[in-house]
Amino acid sequence: MRTNRTRRAPRRARLAVAGALAVATAAAGLATGPVAVAAAPVTIGIHPGTSYQTIQGWGTSLAWWAEGSGRWASVPAREALATALFDPVDGLGFTVARYVYGADGPANTCAATQWPESDFHSFQPTQGTYDWADTSGQTWMLRAAQKRGANVFQATNYSAPVWMTKTACSMGDFSAPGTDNLDPAFYDDYAAHLATVTQHLQTTTGVPISSIEPFNEPKDTTWPALLQDYPTPGVTTPIGTQGMNASQATQNAVYQELIAALSSRGMTPSTGIAASDEVSVASTVAGVNSYSPAVRDGLTQIDTHDYGGGDGNAVRLVAERENTSLWMSEWGSNGDRDDTSPTSMGAALELSSRIIKNQDEMHPEAWVIWQAVDGPTNGGKLNDLWGLVYADYAASGSGELTFPKRYYAMGQYSKFLRPGSVMIADTDPSTMTAYDFGSGKLVAVATNSSGAARDIALDLRAFGGTASATAFRTSATESIAPVSAGTIAGSTLTSSLPANSITTFVIDGLSYSGANARIQVDDATIGTGANQWSYSAGWGHCAAAACGDPQNLHAGTTSYTGQKDATATLSFTGTKVALRGVTGPTAGIARVSIDGGPPTDLDLYAAQRHGDQLIWQSPDLASGPHTLEFRHTGRFNPQASQSVSALDRAEVTTTAAPAAGSLVSQADPGTVRNDLTGEVGLSFTTGASPVTVTALGRQLVTGSTTGVHQLSLYDSTTGTAVATAALDTAVSETDGLGFQYRPLAAPVTLAAGRTYHLASAEAAGGDQWREFDSTVALRPGFTANGPAYRLPGGTWTVFGATPTKGYGLVNLLTSP
Structure with missing residues (x-):
């Protein structure tokens, strides 16, 4: 950042924390007095025993901003922009870049012109003739990114070269918008083109391309993209960017050809295939599900855009099923703000909110903004979210850079949540946490989007070690500024988040040896x-x-x-x-x-x-x-x-292991919902011997498990609740399967061969819980009867046709 070289050393809070469920005395070491906090801050439980993806990095597409800015007349201005985005010390520390292969050629009948520099030149402008005289600004920026530490590179194409299209148009089919524009006669040529260009780029620039994505929003975005009433009221105008529709059948055929093209060139060990970069989670899921088994087996990565705002768990489940990595590969809100002040936090808070949502639901290995830079040439505004940096990125631009608050909001994540750290569960919907199991560093990024200060307490009881904490904040008056980390008491770090702010806590010196320790x-x-x-x-x-x-x-x-x-x-x-x-x-x-x-x-x-x-x-x-x-x-x-x-x-x-005495032996969480008031869970039947229950549990949904949840175990014959427990999710540790437990006031014995319903009380609009698509397995000696739910005053409904599924998810512990 611009302030890194001159900023004062951040103040540190020191604490000592013992192992799981134990508390040690803290050694206070704040440079100044503690931040004033309210008497009862919101406790945020942090649970390293429930871990998710290993973070690969944060990044940006190079379309369209890099093509112009990489050709600015002022080389120092180019270098300054590259540093601002990719340098880990003086910039955002982006490690991921998506390089866009162009489509333009002499036969193009509709070169994209509305967006500056969007008429990318094709490396194969005419059939069979490659033009390797690469003077593109995008390639300059790619090299500059690598020089500053970026090391994950993906190639993508918005349209096939124009001579491969039906209409000789790189923007789509104007006569039938939304229809396939790739000529079927060139499916194999298109795949060969992608493989050849990638191989050339790698051998000549030394930039390794780890994956190729042949499409960009191929089905559910209409190309050419047409805007009504913009920029002229009453007139429909092409958006002016390269794009190409491809049906799911076309996509499947091209992916088959690309698998063969990479294999025949010996590129498979170094370059994988990503799919399908649809406009929304739902579209991506539908696309991947439509592919043949051979194509799905050939995919190494699933990419999705997130303009639809749906439940990211759906694409996570597909990536888990296909055993591929998962990226959130494009998002930008284009949300125009009411004010024009560079200190406005509106776009910054919106960006932070979307990052947390995506991380909590998708668990993506990489999170990629679309336009890292946007500006006035194409109607971009200082307070929208297409770009992080505000500049005229056309090649003719001056190179002047403006850094709105959303730039610093991105840095609150990308500068501190570094590749190799592991996202872990927490109980707060406005916080993201990650832990490096090798170095003992915990990072928590907490957002306060409200107009009042929010007092929080980070519960670190799961960790051991003696730690020191620093904090950095972005607000209307701060830009990743070092601030006090707060006060320490026992194993809790307490701090206050100012209104409309984003604060990153960096806590070093921790250790973890509990469930699922790596x-x-x-x-x-x-x-x-x-x-x-x-x-x-x-x-x-x-x-x-x-x-x-x-x-x-x-x-x-x-x-x-x-x-x-x-x-x-x-x-x-x-x-x-x-x-x-x-x-x-x-x-x-x-x-x-x-x-x-x-x-x-x-x-x-x-x-x-x-x-x-x-x-x-x-x-x-x-x-x-x-x-x-x-x-x-x-x-x-x-x-x-x-x-x-x-x-x-x-x-x-290591292999995720349930707690001793767990009813559930395996739990694969599905999508989430919170639109029902009632009790949700599962039904089961005991075996040939009575069992004694000692605790009831509920699976934590990271970012959406707060407060106290009422758990109940019912005898299905009598309808009587034989056991109840109030689970405080903020302070209850997770086991290897992600369940939190509340011990019963007194153990309860369940009769042999009898059916019971285990459920958690949920409220519409409250915490999220797992949907019917969650899979559970019970330990030997118990029979699963399927998901069960009951509305207030109603009777139980059990889905006996799907005994391996469950709601909630819920669990219980028995004594030996």
């Missing part, structure tokens, strides 16, 4: 047993200063090799593994595989050397023992000066 395997942990590295000949090992600068290695060690085909092997037991390594100008290309399966190539080049960098994470794995092989290929990026591969650590996700 295992860290340092590169120096060498042996042939579980959770140990085994190295072939050709590897070296170093520690501390012998490893060179900078000294930001995990545990101060790294293991490295420059010998072709030298391997490092890790045996582990779990359901997922992530690799951290050393990236830099001498780094080479490594190849990783699991259990002898398909390999993935990892280009470890970076302009600056950094240790403990997230370089790869596996898809979900079957629970059990696995073997990871990390192999040095001897190849290297065109920009690299040597070819060295270096490991730092592995992070193993």
Whole structure:
């Protein structure tokens, strides 16, 4: 940020926290007096035992702003913009960039002109002829992003080259808007074009493209996009941007061709396929579900835009089913504000709200804004949300940059929630939390969109360690400014959030060893047993200063090799593994595989050397023992000066285990709802022996589980509640399946062979709970009867045809 070089050191709050459910005395260390807080702040429970995605990064599409700004006459202005977006110290620290392949060529009958620089030139302007004289501003900005630390790059196309379209128009079919514009005769040519351009870009620029997306809002956005009454009232005007409709059948056919094109060129280990970047979650889900099994099996990533604002859990479930990564790949509100002040927080708070919603529902590995820069040339306004930076991004622009509050709002997330940290559950709908299990750093971003101060208490009882806390805030008068983190008492950090503000708390020095703790395997942990590295000949090992600068290695060690085909092997037991390594100008290309399966190539080049960098994470794995092989290929990026591969650590996700005595042995949460007042849960029948119940539980829905929930267990024959419990979700820890429990006042014995209904009382408009599409399995000795619900004053309804499903979700514990 512009203030980073001159800002004063942030004040730190120090606290000591013991292990789960224990409290230690805090050592106060605030530089000044504590922030005044209300007597009863809102408690925000933080639950590292319920963890979600490993964050891959934050980023932006390069359309259309980069094409113009990357050709500004003032190179210092270009550099300043690239720094503002991609530099992790003096900017937002974006690590993800989406590069757009153009469609324009001499045959184009309708070049896009309304949006500045949106008539992207095609690398294949005429059939069979490639034009590699790349002077595009987009490529300049791509290189500048990589130079500053961006390392995740995706290629996408808004329209096929015009000579492949039915209408020779890069904006769509004006005679029949919304209809397919890709000529079926060129499906294979289009796939070959995408593969060829990607291969060329990688080999000539040294920018590794990790995935290709052939479409952009292909079905449920009408191309050409037509705007009524804009800019002239009573007149319908084309929006003036490249676009191409493709039916689901067309998409399926192109994806089949692209799978073959990448495979035939040997690109599959390095470049995957993403789908389908539809305009909304619902559209993306429908698109992916329409593809053939072969196409779905060939996808490595699901991308969705979020202009529809639907339940992101739906696309999360599809990504989990297909075992792919998931991105929220485009959003921008275009919400014009009533005022023109650069200090207005309206757009900033809207941006923060959308980020939290997407994170709570989708759990995306990457979150990508559409336009990082927008300006007056195309009608952009200082207080809308198409861009984070306000500038005339046309090539003729002056390079003058304005930073509205939404730019700093983005930085409250992207500067602190860094790649490799893991999103974890919390109980507040206005807070996002993530934890680095290896470094012990917790980050909580709390938003207060109200007009009054909000007093909060971050409950850290799940953690151990001695921690120090810093805080940074954006408000009408602050821009990621260092502020007091608050006061500490026991294992609680208490602070006050000013009206209309976003505050990021960075808490270092924590540890966690509870349910679902992720295992860290340092590169120096060498042996042939579980959770140990085994190295072939050709590897070296170093520690501390012998490893060179900078000294930001995990545990101060790294293991490295420059010998072709030298391997490092890790045996582990779990359901997922992530690799951290050393990236830099001498780094080479490594190849990783699991259990002898398909390999993935990892280009470890970076302009600056950094240790403990997230370089790869596996898809979900079957629970059990696995073997990871990390192999040095001897190849290297065109920009690299040597070819060295270096490991730092592995992070193993262990098998999620329920609490002792849990009725539920497996729980896969579905979509959410909160539109019903009544009791929701599941029905079950006990086995041949009586059982004693000691606690009732409800699964936490992150960001939407607050206050106290009434849980009840009913005898289905008599209708009597045989057990009740009031669950305080803010202070109850989660087990390995994400359930929180409230012990009963006295144990209750359930009769053998009898049916019971277990439910949580919910209120319309209140906390969210899991829908009918949630899957549960009960431990042996119990029979599941299906989801159950009851409206006030009504009778129970049980869906016996779906015994593996449940509402809520709810659970109970029994004694041995």
